[in-house]
Amino acid sequence: MKIFESKDGINYIRRGQMIPTETVVNMPDFHLIENRKAIGTLIESKGLTEWSFSLSANDVVYGLGQNMRGLNKRGFVYESFCSDDPNHTPDKRSLYGAHNFFVVLGEENWGLYIDFAGKVTYDIGFEDKNQLKITIEGVDFDAYVFKGTFESITKQFRALIGPSYVPPKWAFGYQQSRWSYEDATVVKEIADRFDSEDIPCDAIYLDIDYMERFKDFTISDERFPEFKSFVKDLKARDLKLVPIIDAGVKVEEGYSVYEEGVEKHYFVTDDKGKPFSAAVWPGKVHFPDFLNADVREWFGNAYHEMLEMGIEGFWNDMNEPAIFYSEKGLNEAIAFVSAQAGQNLDIYTFFTLKDKIMGLSNALSDYKAMWHRMTTRSGELKVNHYDVHNLYGYNMTRAAAEGFKRFDSDRRFFMLTRASHIGMAKHSGIWTGDNHSWWEHLKLNVQMMPSLSMAGFLYSGADTGGFGGNVSAELMVRWMQFSTFTPLLRNHSAMGTRRQEPWQFDQATLKIIRDQIRMRYALVPYLYAEFMKANQDQTLLFAPLAYAYGDSRSLLVEDQVLFGEGLMLAPVIEQNALGRYVYLPEDMVLWKASSVENLNQESFVKMEHGDHYLPLAINESAVFIRKNHLLVLTEPRNRVSKLSYDHLTVIGYVEDEATYDLYDDDGVTNQFEKGIHHKTRLTVVRVGETYRLSVDTTVTTLGNIELYIIDKNGKTHHLKQEKGVL
């Protein structure tokens, strides 16, 4: 083991020669250090590494990206092992992502990133409440230990992994999905309904049924007879279609992707070197070997045909990879079951039978029977899938992202994916997978957003309303209130569940949801600015209160989150609640956000530091503006592209002075990477009994600005400024 240190004090630990993940892209200068004291206790045994740390009584552990349970991860066992399991019950240890970064705050603050391609298990004070025990399924890995404040630790980590994926700006609009809008007629009906109901929307999703029998990169002629012109028609209405691509390639003679893949040995192989056969939606499939650079190029180019038809983005799914069954597994299970015919089963044999069938999906034995030809700097490496499992979805999406770049290097494309590894954060956004219409999953969504920010997944969000199960009007509304602030705002639900488009409930609910989506559009310039700044400054877009507040109470708050530099959100996450408790670590201004119309001086209430019970009617959510911070709204429109700077509303809680940088850019190209963007600096200064706004901007279309500035006595000052003059 070698330990290095950077000038910023990051410790870099190298054990053996890890399978490269290409996650760390900005390696600082490190120098080897000798005789340093050990970081935790590290034991190697039987090919595993056990790494233990002591936890003090009040230490809090944040992180692990997309995983179960609370903000504070203490008290349970978690795994990093990309898993397609649609039942996110509290006993589950992993979801779709593998995000090996966490931060401990307490007696000593530290963070750890384990750069590793395989499975890692974290016992965070479960077996022994005072121990954090990590089991790495391997002996070769890199690790980085960070010290400092919560903010500096997460910044240092994010600097290592580089900037996160930036979608086109329309991706901050409302997105409507369903498994499935099965043909062009249905998609058009959905699009028309949004317009006739006057509800903003920017994208409609195509789930697996748009394909010709679930074959990647095909389009069903029957369901979408004129796909290209259909895409064009929607585009003319400024609506995007987002088709799904699955990891598995259907085994079918005459299907070019399959045939080319077989011919060029592009598929993951079995123990005998033949393409590994498993079944997913299309039935029998082979899995492209995304760990091979040639395969990535081939698969990435396959997206081009739809890009040429006008498609501007995709969602990659089933890329853990999910396996319904492998050929071998199914044959064995059927043989076992068949052998029981006519037998007088004892009960344990029956359970074995049941387990054989239930255990067919995502079986570890299948993962261990799959082989990759991984491209590395030192040539092609034959690796077992199990050891690189967490890189699979990552590299599928990397293939797509690199394909997009080859198609048009300056254009941004929309990319969302299910399975992920921290290394993927630069290539794509993620949704939080197949959640349910459970209040518990709304809470999980709230608690997961900060850990996703920590892991670099800034463009993310949940299936609003829940994917599985049936949503109530109330849960739909409360979830929309939270998702109004998540960069990805997508309403998605599964086949067989209650329909949950905004108009599927009663008229009162429709109005609330419409108001909420209009609020989202009014917030887009602000959300986009916060997103871009969090990305460039390596700050957290969503954060636990402890990110900004050092008091011990803030460490305990599990159902409020900071958003960006100036807001705190306290969503209602309980059925039938008409209010909730909030803890304010300092004085803040409450906006019971229900609509962006009819704002007035009574819309904002200054609240004192401390604990409060807040009544919140079904159409109200609690948005807090932090001290000396500003929030900017524009006028809602029905598409992101129609939003303007014609009339901005600035809401601020300003004791003396507050400044806000309203970042903006063209929203479609990568020119921002060269620093090309608009900046509008808004500064509100108290001058005696009133306030003065000064604006420093490169935006030529800036129109009137209306201000609601709340002073330290709670008085709201309503001011208007025409074209820059107050």
Place this chain on the structure above:
Amino acid sequence: MKIFESKDGINYIRRGQMIPTETVVNMPDFHLIENRKAIGTLIESKGLTEWSFSLSANDVVYGLGQNMRGLNKRGFVYESFCSDDPNHTPDKRSLYGAHNFFVVLGEENWGLYIDFAGKVTYDIGFEDKNQLKITIEGVDFDAYVFKGTFESITKQFRALIGPSYVPPKWAFGYQQSRWSYEDATVVKEIADRFDSEDIPCDAIYLDIDYMERFKDFTISDERFPEFKSFVKDLKARDLKLVPIIDAGVKVEEGYSVYEEGVEKHYFVTDDKGKPFSAAVWPGKVHFPDFLNADVREWFGNAYHEMLEMGIEGFWNDMNEPAIFYSEKGLNEAIAFVSAQAGQNLDIYTFFTLKDKIMGLSNALSDYKAMWHRMTTRSGELKVNHYDVHNLYGYNMTRAAAEGFKRFDSDRRFFMLTRASHIGMAKHSGIWTGDNHSWWEHLKLNVQMMPSLSMAGFLYSGADTGGFGGNVSAELMVRWMQFSTFTPLLRNHSAMGTRRQEPWQFDQATLKIIRDQIRMRYALVPYLYAEFMKANQDQTLLFAPLAYAYGDSRSLLVEDQVLFGEGLMLAPVIEQNALGRYVYLPEDMVLWKASSVENLNQESFVKMEHGDHYLPLAINESAVFIRKNHLLVLTEPRNRVSKLSYDHLTVIGYVEDEATYDLYDDDGVTNQFEKGIHHKTRLTVVRVGETYRLSVDTTVTTLGNIELYIIDKNGKTHHLKQEKGVL
């Protein structure tokens, strides 16, 4: 349809001739009323009855006994259909009990009890948030509509169904269970450990492995070679053994219960009149036809052998009835799977295959293929199981209870059961089934206790720590803090999960749990008194705040419950929480209960009406004493039988005067039914700057009484009274 009215204003609705449930045992005088306005909207169609009611915006719906979700049931769909499903996720609609009683509080208060043996579905503002829609799977049923206050409605209902089951007093002690303490050596080790650790305990459970290959009423000679003397030995230590009895009787030549059952046609039959064959733990079983009086007598008598050996109680399990598979179902499934051998399965065939196997357990098709010879007043009735499903577990337990009565009519026996119907409340207690070590299930436990009280299930509690899954020390402690107040306090967990006896964690946790169990024992006289009075007065032992408080905020509180006449409990139910919010509908006194030792004047804090954040360390739980109420503690001992009145501690929040009736009785016989019991009336009156206690008692052993009386200014008065003289 006929509608009758009682002089108390209860409406009794009779539609057709229902299958008798024998639930209503105290029928008041009713007179037929004509031309009364309809109660809701009732529609019959295709053998079903749909009954709809309007809900006002702020109506709250309490009840449905053992079911999912919150105190307020609004916003979801529930079923009354006894179900053995060990995954109590938020989308489940039913658990093990079928409890068709609920109360609506709001613009108008009303309650409804549907007396029916089959399935009932309740859409409580889910499909349409302003509608309560009940679907009864039949057209013949009785129903009772109640009006009045929450308290009067529940009293009227409880008066109809008669007094609830009363266990022996030792059942208020701590009970230790595990699937399984598999032999006498292990049971003895557990018993010894409780004594050596100085932890109070009254009962140890025997799960299925004590039997000879899971055969009811057998004892494995190998595992319990000297069962009778073993029972005697434990009894000498004042410890009870509680064996399990399952519903299904093993099919095995030479096994007398099986042979006699077949010979006498005592088993539920299939469509052809042969005993219905299904598999449960023993492998192939037949189900006794508990709806037949002869069968009940036969099965009830089968308990006698173990009673003669000194066993004093049982738990009846698997009596929904749970079916792992039926012979017919399994054969069909195996045939289907076998037919797929060598086929190239399409994905939908694979899902069908999976469903065939997964659908084997508790299949409706099996329930519909089972037939009963039900005993009714008008003779034997052939009924399909599906139509009387909810009576099955009820009548198994009734068989046991009636058997106990025949064994010794004056003695109380311990009886706990899993499946239930409201009619069973007079025969047995229930545990809340196979929960998980999830924080969500601790919350569910808290929320379920009031609805169980409403349904008459006063003797109940959850598997503390959780049955399935692995419990953390923290969850164990927080759950113990709540279960300290549930009449049934049982620690039970499943095979393969983390061991969760009090000593299975760290030393600090052991101490906390020991203190907590000692607190429970100190509370037993009080808990027992509250239990007996709630039973006799038809009041709720656990209740939503709205039971006593009329303010609108009380209607919204979902995580605090009233206990008995004088307490409010606010348990910590969140992982890593070191405190919680509470709402006080009036001024109350807080006891941060951590131990009953070292009480002092600082132990009690008066708190003002309103909202508070309470810090609560891991060993503290929030017990509130309501205004002008008293709480009584005795000195803890290691067995309930050792508790005495030698030294009582009375804690009270007394502005002017408070009275408490400390009911007591012999705890072992049914003499209490004749009114034979002890009453100790404690009256604390403010006299100027101090307080006077007067005691009116029939207890001759009453010793010293120590008082902590908190006055309206929050001052604690510490007083001592020797042998009745202050």
